Amino acid sequence: MSVPADIGQRRAAPFLNWKRRRSVLPGFSLTMGITLFYLGLIVLLPLGVMLTRAAGLGLDEFLRAAFNPRALATYKVTLLSAAEATAFNACAGLLFAWVLARYDFPGRRVMDAIIDLPFAMPTAVAGLALSTAFAHNGWLGQYLDPLGIKIAHAQPGIAIAMAFTSLPFVVRSIQPVLEDMDSDVEEAGRTLGATEGQIFRRILLPTILPAVLAGASLAFARSLGEFGAIIFIAGNRPFDTEISALLIFIRLEEYEFGAATAIATTVLLAAFALMLLTNLVQSWHQRYLRRG
Amino acid sequence: MLPTMITPHKPHPQHRGWRQRLLIGAAVLLAGLFLLVPIIVIFQQAFAKGWAGWWHAVSQPETLYAVGLSLVVVAIVAPINAVYGLAVAWLITRFRFTGRRVLVALVEVPFSVSPIVAGVAYLMVYGSNGLFGPWLEAMDLKVMFAVPGIVLATLFVTSPFIARELLPLMELQGIDQEEASLSLGASGLKTFVRVTLPNIKWALYYGIILCVARSLGEFGAVSVVSGQIRGETNTLPLQIDLLYHDYDSSGAFAAASILTLLALISLVLKLVVEAHFEQTAKEDG
Incomplete structure (x- = not known):
């Protein structure tokens, strides 16, 4: 069988030979030991124990706990709000990334810095601030309330909190791509008579789409797991504005550990499926970046 | 055409069309309303009754205790995760071995786990009816509902932060300098301290800042x-939640203002580190 030379080199090492490329650097066993010990104890043991517990529940109990109407309602509102937040962030993130990468204006560096604010700010503080700002008599809520738009203690509040906490993901994945991209290409299009709409659709969008998708999938994943920011603003009514993470918390407070485990496992498996998808999108993105 | 010189990014000034003005205006408005208003609200509420009111609210013993506990947790978590991050980065960027890619994926797992789910997982291990629960009870050790549990949960949530900053940089830098140092007779440890650490120090600081910010703020x-x-296992974010639900909103906002201030400090430190990053990148050519 003929195998390309480089694949042969990379794959030919004996299966049990851990150190494949011989390195003169020391510290393999030490760092491998630390990494495996820490990963095992801090990350894998708890998740493994939880999955084992969930498997031990039996299918019937698992389904009753994780797929009853109240739990289903939380999945629905969590997914819907995360989708809204992600759609908003895809647009807002694109706007910020575009303005920061392409225009020079007073305050650009400040804007660049405060984009990271949602990551630096504790989620509970963000939730407290947003629920105050969007309350019916708050700084922003007082203008929205007469228009009949209710944000705090309603479903839009959940989406707002999710959008706030995950905005930097989208901006920070689009921004470097726009910075690397020469505006020559657009100008060439313009001199050839393309309209602005055509330039956006035919030149810009195809280039930045992988980055938008990569950022959006990270933002979506973060939104699904968000807890601190949301519980302050959501109102937390069952079947209405109760998110999955909160239902897990409520089940724990009721000492319903089986039910909490079942819902937590459902959320965890959904997150893993999403992570797989994100990795696929990101490897597409990476391939794209390398091509350029 | 001649290849263009690679220069650090700076947008070229163009003439300001209406489209540009519109987009900048929209971005400034959105940043102001969506990102700045929340911070201003926190400080405005916290200082509604002036400095004296703020100090009165902050100086409740339970809030002060929560500040102390949060700092203790950070002081334990950040160094442990720095050692782990360095070990992971060294292992993954300096050696090629079977399962390397799987290891990278495992290191990033905590990013995609909801913090609440992580909490449940820890409860299943160390809780009174968890895996080690009976054994811990027999030994009279308390992990859950005590400081060790808080430290463990925070370690889980923040474990990838430092590793993720170090991985791409160390991969990029390669091993030439370390190989040179070793061939000149330096020991492995000396090579690490004298050659590797100075090269990655800004990325390490950056990761530590992210890790500290997240540790201080971890809630779920x-x-x-x-x-x-109260006064025993409440970190600062939990204390905010508790005060808020006790209808002590001035206490909640005062506590929140401390965390917001710390968040702003971490942003400034991040900018400083980024500036150094850019400078070293320029010096390296």
Whole structure:
């Protein structure tokens, strides 16, 4: 069988030979030991124990706990709000990334810095601030309330909190791509008579789409797991504005550990499926970046 | 055409069309309303009754205790995760071995786990009816609803932060300098301290800042494992939640203002580190 030379080199090492490329650097066993010990104890043991517990529940109990109407309602509102937040962030993130990468204006560096604010700010503080700002008599809520738009203690509040906490993901994945991209290409299009709409659709969008998708999938994943920011603003009514993470918390407070485990496992498996998808999108993105 | 010189990014000034003005205006408005208003609200509420009111609210013993506990947790978590991050980065960027890619994926797992789910997982291990629960009880050790549980949950949530900053940089830098140092007779440890660490120091600082900011603010995982015992296992974010639900909103906002201030400090430190990053990148050519 003929195998390309480089694949042969990379794959030919004996299966049990851990150190494949011989390195003169020391510290393999030490760092491998630390990494495996820490990963095992801090990350894998708890998740493994939880999955084992969930498997031990039996299918019937698992389904009753994780797929009853109240739990289903939380999945629905969590997914819907995360989708809204992600759609908003895809647009807002694109706007910020575009303005920061392409225009020079007073305050650009400040804007660049405060984009990271949602990551630096504790989620509970963000939730407290947003629920105050969007309350019916708050700084922003007082203008929205007469228009009949209710944000705090309603479903839009959940989406707002999710959008706030995950905005930097989208901006920070689009921004470097726009910075690397020469505006020559657009100008060439313009001199050839393309309209602005055509330039956006035919030149810009195809280039930045992988980055938008990569950022959006990270933002979506973060939104699904968000807890601190949301519980302050959501109102937390069952079947209405109760998110999955909160239902897990409520089940724990009721000492319903089986039910909490079942819902937590459902959320965890959904997150893993999403992570797989994100990795696929990101490897597409990476391939794209390398091509350029 | 001649290849263009690679220069650090700076947008070229163009003539300002209406489209540009419109987009900048929209971005400034959105940043102001969506990102700045929340911070201003926190400080405005916290200082509604002036400095004296703020100090009165902050100086409740339970809030001060929560500040102390949060700092203790950070002081334990950040160094442990720095050692782990360095070990992971060294292992993954300096050696090629079977399962390397799987290891990278495993290191990033905590990013995609909801903090609440992480809390439940820890409860299943160390809780009274968890895997080690009976054994811990027999030994009279308390992990859940106590400080060790808070530390463990925070370690879980923040474990990838430092590793993720170090990995791409160390991969990029390669091993030439370290190989040279070793061939000149330096020991492995000396090579690491004298050659590797200076090269990655800014990325390490950057990762530590992110790790500290997240440790201070972690809420979901900690709220599951802490039991929220006043003056005992309440970190600062939990104390905010508790005060808010006690209808002590001035206390909640005062506590929140401390965390917001710490967040702003971490942003400034991040900018400083980024500036150094850019400078070293320029010096390296």
